[in-house]
Amino acid sequence: MTSRARSGAPSAPEPPSSQAPGTVRPGGRTARTRAAVRDAVLTGLVEHGYPGLTVEYVAEHSGVHKTTLYRRWGGVEGLVADALDLAGEDSWTPPDTGSLQGDLRALAQEIADTFGDPAGAAAPAAFIAAAFQSDRAAEALRGFYAERFARCAPLxxxxxxxxxxxxxxxxxxLARAVSAPLFLRLFITREPVDAAAAGQAAEAALAATRAGVYASPA
Structure with a gap:
């Protein structure tokens, strides 16, 4: 869910859409505008948290007029939801190490590495925090992770x-089983997540998988 800042110029305001604000996916020339807005939203969430994020902040840091932001995204909730939506359009794929044990260990280590790096953890942690304060952000976060989990089907x-x-x-x-113990340490008990914790989470999920815990009933 991380991104690097990209420059973008404001586009001409689009006519009102019959779709809910924040659900329109701009294309063509407006892709750069959408990316610039997404980067401003991420920066604002990291710097000020969801309660401190404003449309005025996003306008100032994206170069997109606030009238356009309100028209296209509807407000802060729509901006956050679309930023999550855009974050989910990356090319991430699950590990392919040649064994289920190796894949689960690599997956758990990815989580540990991401959240062990303050720079890498800032954006996803801010999104998770926002989901506790906004139903719209929570819905977008659920969609983001549902799509992520679906990508684990080939694994x-x-x-x-x-x-x-x-x-x-x-x-x-299975993906939830690997990540849940790590997210508990990160966001509930505030314990460090290291290679040992990642390995333990992976091994527990592996044992449960072999026992058929995550298999659908016949």
Missing amino acids: VARAVERGEAPAGTDPGA
């Missing part, structure tokens, strides 16, 4: 083909 399919997981294993359930 599970490979494991089933190798006989490492039962047929019908739910990719989303």
Whole structure:
């Protein structure tokens, strides 16, 4: 969910849409505008948190007039939701190490590495915090992770083909099982997440998978 700042110029205001604010996906020339707005939203969330994020801040830091922001995104909730939507349009794929154990360990280590780096953790942590204060942000965050979990389907399919997981294993359930202990430490108990914690989470998820815990009932 991280991004690097990109410059963008404001585009001409678009006519009102019948779609809900923040659900319109601009294309063509406006892609740069959308990226600039997304970067401003991320910066604002990191610097001020969701309560301190304003349309005026996003306008100032994106170069997009606030009238356009209100017309296209509807307000702060729409801006945050679209920033999450855009963050989910990356090319991330789950690890492919040749074994389910290796894949789960690599997946857990990705989480540990991301949140162990203050710069890398700032944006995703800000989005998670926003989801506790905005229903719209929470809905967008659920969509982001649902899409992420769906990308883990090939990881599970490979494991089933190798006989490492039962047929019908739910990719989303497995991905949640790997990440849940780490997110508990990060956001609830505020404990450090290191390689040992990542490895333990992966091994626990692996054992549960082999036992058929995440397999759909026949």
